[in-house]
Amino acid sequence: MTKLRINPDSDALLVIDIQNDFCPGGALAVPNGDQVVTPANCMIEAFQTVVLSQDWHPAGHHSFASSHQGKDPFEVVTTAYGDQVLWPDHCIQGRRGAEFHPDLNTSAASLIIRKGCRSEVDSYSAFFENDQKTTTGLSGYLREKSISRIFLLGLASEFCVAFSALDGLKEGFEVFVFEDAICALGGDSYEIMLKKQLETGVQFIETNKIEV
Numbered sequence: 001m002t003k004l005r006i007n008p009d010s011d012a013l014l015v016i017d018i019q020n021d022f023c024p025g026g027a028l029a030v031p032n033g034d035q036v037v038t039p040a041n042c043m044i045e046a047f048q049t050v051v052l053s054q055d056w057h058p059a060g061h062h063s064f065a066s067s068h069q070g071k072d073p074f075e076v077v078t079t080a081y082g083d084q085v086l087w088p089d090h091c092i093q094g095r096r097g098a099e100f101h102p103d104l105n106t107s108a109a110s111l112i113i114r115k116g117c118r119s120e121v122d123s124y125s126a127f128f129e130n131d132q133k134t135t136t137g138l139s140g141y142l143r144e145k146s147i148s149r150i151f152l153l154g155l156a157s158e159f160c161v162a163f164s165a166l167d168g169l170k171e172g173f174e175v176f177v178f179e180d181a182i183c184a185l186g187g188d189s190y191e192i193m194l195k196k197q198l199e200t201g202v203q204f205i206e207t208n209k210i211e212v
């Protein structure tokens, strides 16, 4: 593939959930999750519009296994908005686990989208909560800035990155995922979500294919 030139006026970078709890040592650690920090910082330098997403739950959030009697993390429960995987307590508002990885360059971000803030609904995507209708406001922000292409990286590949990529497409953006700057939790969901993204038109590229 030839190099892809970044247009500072119409391209945006979405940095998904590079937070302590999703990195090794965190409450919901993605294996090798911290390895996305270096390529993320490199890409943050290359874009003018940089949006960070931050998983940001109140204590006792509905997505925590600890909020459901007798349930363990990674079990699935049925909610008003469909199936919900239960997670260990993670990214609790104001706590260290919810902070961005200390080496992530957050200063260049023009917007930070916090998600999963409502107790009763989870939010994998940076665009919509898991009920698929409550918006975070991100589409409006990007449209008002005349953004047409979005480039994603971060954690975890098959959850927050994939859901954001698919919603980005639905919202009419051209969507690219930096395949060398994402990390997966692993398991069946990874293949399922990868297939879904490829089928719908999400494009996967490497960070070294970018030209500024």
Ligand SMILES: [Zn+2]
Pocket: 055, 056, 057, 063, 090, 091, 116
């Ligand atoms: Zn969460």
